[in-house]
Amino acid sequence: MRYLFLLNPTAGKRDCTTGLTPAIHAAAGRAGIPPEKLQVVVTQYAGHARALAAEAARTAEAEGEPVRIWTAGGDGTFNEALTGANGCALAAVGCLPFGSGNDFLRTYGTREEFSDLDAQFAGGAVDIDLMETDLGLSATICAAGLDAQVAYGIPQFRRIPFCGGEMAYALSIVRQLCGHIGRKVAFTIDGEELTVDCLMCAVCNGRTYGGGFYAAPEARPDDGWLDVFIIRRVGRLTIARLLGMYKGGKHFRDGALTEQAKPYFLYRRAKCVSLRPTDGRGPIVATADGECAPCEAITARLRPLAGHVLLPKPAYERFMAQRASV
Ligand SMILES: Nc1ncnc2c1ncn2[C@@H]1O[C@H](COP(=O)(O)OP(=O)(O)OP(=O)(O)O)[C@@H](O)[C@H]1O
Incomplete structure (x- = not known):
């Protein structure tokens, strides 16, 4: 060895x-x-x-x-x-x-x-299991939407003198919240076609991303399944509460969405997920294992074990x- x-x-x-x-x-x-x-x-x-x-x-x-x-x-x-x-x-x-x-x-x-x-x-x-995605192989989570846009915006603020990591993160959030929120996205989740006005979505092999957001708190990385969470578009005032629930993994328990999460989340299990924005607002920002890029469409496919x-x-x-x- x-x-x-x-x-x-x-x-x-x-x-x-x-x-x-x-x-x-x-x-x-x-x-x-x-x-x-x-x-x-x-x-x-x-x-x-x-x-x-x-x-x-x-x-x-x-x-x-x-x-x-x-x-x-x-x-x-x-x-x-x-x-x-x-x-x-x-x-x-x-x-x-x-x-x-x-x-x-x-x-x-x-x-x-x-x-x-x-x-x-x-x-x-x-x-x-791993995921094959348009951003490369992923062992954790492939996500798209608001949170990926925030991550994508951080490096631009880091170039400002005296603007450290946390300040750059905060400024990137402020910019996203001041702009248009939500995307209309067409999903293909195994055989199911679905169009959702959504804030963001996460296709999960592992449990967390974004420095500790428990998107899939019960995901098992060797079970042959991807856990898919789609968060519907909500008003600005609801976003902070929703992100708090999401970060702590409180939206999901014992294999199902919690009652408080049901109005806002969609949950599926799948082997292959594709998505593309259909609102004419250009590419959607996606992220996977540290990579972050605007994409016209994204596919995440399970590669078992x-x-x-x-x-x-x-x-x-x-x-x-x-x-x-x-
Ligand atoms: N010597 C190097 N000079 C510049 N970049 C490097 C060098 N070695 C590795 N890198 C790059 O640094 C990038 C960032 O590293 P990494 O993602 O591991 O750290 P991080 O961003 O601090 O952590 P995390 O992704 O967990 O938030 C990697 O994409 C890697 O390609």
């Missing part, structure tokens, strides 16, 4: 590379991993983690030796490595949370569990126990 760590120095609020490299070597020593089997690389550019993971997967295939790859960064870096290693049964990808959102891990455990290097080395690989991911020991044990109980 080989072990590869890909450290993104630009992820999150501070460069993770300095302290982390010796900590990885120390934890590998405690886990009895020979130094020649371990490699720690700092990424040099956007897309580098994908190239390095793809190369490690090719080597694993050529030499018949499995590789465990961890990214230190956020969901973007993790997604790059997952994409690079995709299709290789001998490669599994994990994450050390050093990003700003780190939504991937919230489906499986806590930030503390994923930050624990000893638990990471003692953990294991599990197979999860196509992802091989690494979970730290406590999360791995919970995942396996849950799988055994189904």
